[in-house]
Amino acid sequence: MFSQNGLSLDQAPPISVVFRFFLSGSLFGLLAGVLTLLFGTDIFNADTNHALILTHTLTLGVMLSFMFAALFQMLPVIAGVRLTSPTKKANLVQYPFILGVLSLLFAFYSGKSLFFIGASLLLGGSILGIAFVMLKNLAALQNHSNSSRGMSIALTSLVIVTLLALYMTGTLSGLLAGEHYEQVKTAHYSFGLFGWIALLIISISFQVIEMFYVTPPYPVFISKSLPQRLFGLLLLGTTGSFFFEKTWQVIDLFIIVFMLCYAMMTLRRLSQRKRPIADATVWFWRLGMSLLILSMAATLDTRFYKVASLQAINYIFFAGFALSIVFAMFYKIVPFLTWFHLNAQGYFTAPMMHEVVHPKTAMKHLYIHLATLAAFLVSVYFAPAIYLAGSLLILSFGWMLWQIVHAWKLYVHTQKTGERFEMTMPEAEG
Amino acid sequence: MPRTDKIFLDARELEHPIPLERAIAAIRELEEKNYFYMIHRKNPIPLIELAKEQGLGVFSREEENGTWHILIARDTSLDLEALCNV
Numbered sequence: 001m002f003s004q005n006g007l008s009l010d011q012a013p014p015i016s017v018v019f020r021f022f023l024s025g026s027l028f029g030l031l032a033g034v035l036t037l038l039f040g041t042d043i044f045n046a047d048t049n050h051a052l053i054l055t056h057t058l059t060l061g062v063m064l065s066f067m068f069a070a071l072f073q074m075l076p077v078i079a080g081v082r083l084t085s086p087t088k089k090a091n092l093v094q095y096p097f098i099l100g101v102l103s104l105l106f107a108f109y110s111g112k113s114l115f116f117i118g119a120s121l122l123l124g125g126s127i128l129g130i131a132f133v134m135l136k137n138l139a140a141l142q143n144h145s146n147s148s149r150g151m152s153i154a155l156t157s158l159v160i161v162t163l164l165a166l167y168m169t170g171t172l173s174g175l176l177a178g179e180h181y182e183q184v185k186t187a188h189y190s191f192g193l194f195g196w197i198a199l200l201i202i203s204i205s206f207q208v209i210e211m212f213y214v215t216p217p218y219p220v221f222i223s224k225s226l227p228q229r230l231f232g233l234l235l236l237g238t239t240g241s242f243f244f245e246k247t248w249q250v251i252d253l254f255i256i257v258f259m260l261c262y263a264m265m266t267l268r269r270l271s272q273r274k275r276p277i278a279d280a281t282v283w284f285w286r287l288g289m290s291l292l293i294l295s296m297a298a299t300l301d302t303r304f305y306k307v308a309s310l311q312a313i314n315y316i317f318f319a320g321f322a323l324s325i326v327f328a329m330f331y332k333i334v335p336f337l338t339w340f341h342l343n344a345q346g347y348f349t350a351p352m353m354h355e356v357v358h359p360k361t362a363m364k365h366l367y368i369h370l371a372t373l374a375a376f377l378v379s380v381y382f383a384p385a386i387y388l389a390g391s392l393l394i395l396s397f398g399w400m401l402w403q404i405v406h407a408w409k410l411y412v413h414t415q416k417t418g419e420r421f422e423m424t425m426p427e428a429e430g
Numbered sequence: 431m432p433r434t435d436k437i438f439l440d441a442r443e444l445e446h447p448i449p450l451e452r453a454i455a456a457i458r459e460l461e462e463k464n465y466f467y468m469i470h471r472k473n474p475i476p477l478i479e480l481a482k483e484q485g486l487g488v489f490s491r492e493e494e495n496g497t498w499h500i501l502i503a504r505d506t507s508l509d510l511e512a513l514c515n516v
Contacts, residue, residue: 211472212446274443336447343454344480353451 013072013086015341015411020090021069022330022404024098028061029397036390041383044312052108058319059192060123061101062397066326067200068093071134071151073333078207079148081137089133096126107172116173120166127162131155146218150203150227157195157231164188186248187238193318194255195234198292199227201325202262212332213282215269222265230258249303256296263292280362281328287370288324291317312380320373327369330400331362338407347418356407365403368396434508435464442471442497453477457486457502465503465513473498491516 035057036043039050072090075081083089100122107115138152164184171178206223209215217223233251240247266289270282278286295317302310335353342350375389437456441449449470454477456466465487468474473490478500481488487503489510501510 214443214445214471273445275445339451340447340476344476344483346484348458353447 013076013083013090015337017086017090018069018073018333018337019404019408020094021065021072022334023401024094025062025065025069025326026397026401026404028057028065028101029400030394032057032062033390033392033394033397036393037387041379041386043386044308044315044380046311046315049108053105056101056104056108059197060104063197063322063326064097064127066330067197068097068130070200070204070329070333071155073337074204075134075137075151078204079138079141079145079151081134081141081148083133083137089130093126093130096122100124100126104169107169111172113173113175116169117175120169120173124162124166128159131159131162135159145207146223146227147203147207150199150206153227153231154196154200154203157191157199157234161188161192161196164191180242183238183241186241187234190237190248190251191234194259195231197322198259199230201288201322202230203227204329205266205325208329208332209266209269209285213270213273214275215272218265218269222262226258226262230255233258252299252303256300259292259296263289263296279359280366281331283363283366284324284328284331284369287366288321288328291321291324291373295321309380313377316373316376316380320369324369327365327400330403331357331365334403334407338411342411342414342418345415346420347414348420349418350414351410356410357403361403365396365399368392368399372396434503434513436513437464437466439466439468441468450474450477453500453502454480457481460486460502460504462505465501465505465508465510467513468500468502470498470500471496474500477502489514 032054035050035054039054042048042050043054045051068090072083072086075083100119103115103122104119106112107119135152135155138148138155141148144152164187167176167178167184168181168188170176171181206218210217233254237248237251240251267286270286270289273282295314298310298314298317302314335356338356339350339353372389372392372395375385375392379385379389437460439449439452439456441452444452449468453466453468453474457477460466473492478488478490481502485506487506487508487510488501490498490500491511491514492498493516499514499516501514503510
């Protein structure tokens with residue numbers, strides 16, 4: 001992808017590195033759909049194991065897989081970071097990560113110590129290992145952009161989320177006494193939702209909104225300091241909560257304001273595009289930002305009204321926000337990578353980007369995604385709708401899986417049968 | 431001096447990745463007597479790397495307002511710097 005910082009073709013990760021994480025993310029998405037069908041509306045009650053299992057299927061299995069793919073792809077592009085042996089690193093992360101997620105889901109289901117210990121070792125090792133490698137490379141950069149600085153902070157948050165999670169699994173497995181379990185639990189999901197997921201999206205958006213959609217850049221007061229301020233608030237909330245019970249209530253208010261500012265500014269920037277036609281990825285961004293605004297409004301409301309349905313709606317809004325942005329990035333990255341890698345290899349018959357994923361195909365996914373969100377919202381008040389929501393979730397990730405398989409088949413087919421072009425000067429005759 | 435034809439692309443208001451797609455299509459069609467001239471809001475490093483790897487002549491320069499001028503030719507003896515309008 002284009003970058004002012006510079007991307008050498010040698011630096012671009014192999015296409016299989018990015019696709020394999022998309023593939024595992026989609027498979028976990030299918031699992032999330034199946035679990036929704038099995039667990040029903042239990043998933044809306046945060047105190048149940050079913051809610052824990054589904055939450056971690058989505059945040060770890062789906063979101064983290066897609067975010068690993070984005071990081072492997074975006075670190076060289078946005079930050080100019082070169083990860084050596086990307087395929088080897090991807091293998092070392094992905095297999096223990098998948099086993100770790102499954103082990104954690106079994107641990108939540110069965111409560112057995114062995115699964116908690118297995119999950120701790122596998123997830124702790126894989127996530128901390130790759131986060132350390134990425135952070136080390138980012139720290140070596142001489143010139144940071146707002147995006148690369150934000151990505152460093154998001155990765156630091158991921159390390160904190162993981163360490164806090166290890167404390168919790170240690171407690172649940174009986175290895176630790178867990179005196180501070182409740183404080184750690186709040187810090188874990190706060191860092192996970194805002195320090196990791198939201199902050200990574202924010203950091204990447206500083207570059208991609210302007211670059212992909214030809215908009216004016218974000219105002220400096222947002223792009224320069226929002227990640228640092230958000231991270232500072234999360235640290236303050238975590239440490240403060242050990243001394244003052246109501247610390248998060250104050251911190252959350254600031255986080256809500258920051259998130260609202262960011263989401264509204266992103267919507268404003270998207271409205272300033274020069275091209276009048278909006279493709280599916282623009283609508284995914286618009287939807288994501290609108291859901292973030294609604295989620296923050298719901299978070300504010302839950303401070304005053306302890307209504308279970310409002311809490312459930314908030315989960316749907318926030319998950320909808322994060323997934324919408326994942327889908328937006330997916331439909332930009334998959335066609336581009338397929339086309340670009342084939343062109344870089346010199347294939348004259350490389351499919352055009354719209355042949356890899358047709359714009360109408362992405363638009364259909366947008367409608368499926370909207371229908372999924374609507375079905376989940378309806379199911380908060382009308383429980384049988386949860387079966388429709390689960391089925392649509394399966395369709396949504398099945399749709400995505402098909403795009404990956406289709407792109408990969410096109411890629412391999414072109415490599416096998418494609419004609420290579422040669423742009424170099426022909427040898428002089430005679 | 432032999433006449434050279436310019437294949438021009440103003441990509442400043444084109445959304446990513448259309449500039450790269452059009453630029454690669456254009457440089458595939460390059461002949462010895464012509465050259466590709468692109469104006470863009472970013473320095474398209476992938477395009478430049480790809481053109482260099484293919485043995486093409488490449489020249490790029492940034493204007494004070496941040497606009498990039500990128501020139502690519504099949505004939506490497508062509509003085510692209512002289513053809514750049516900056």
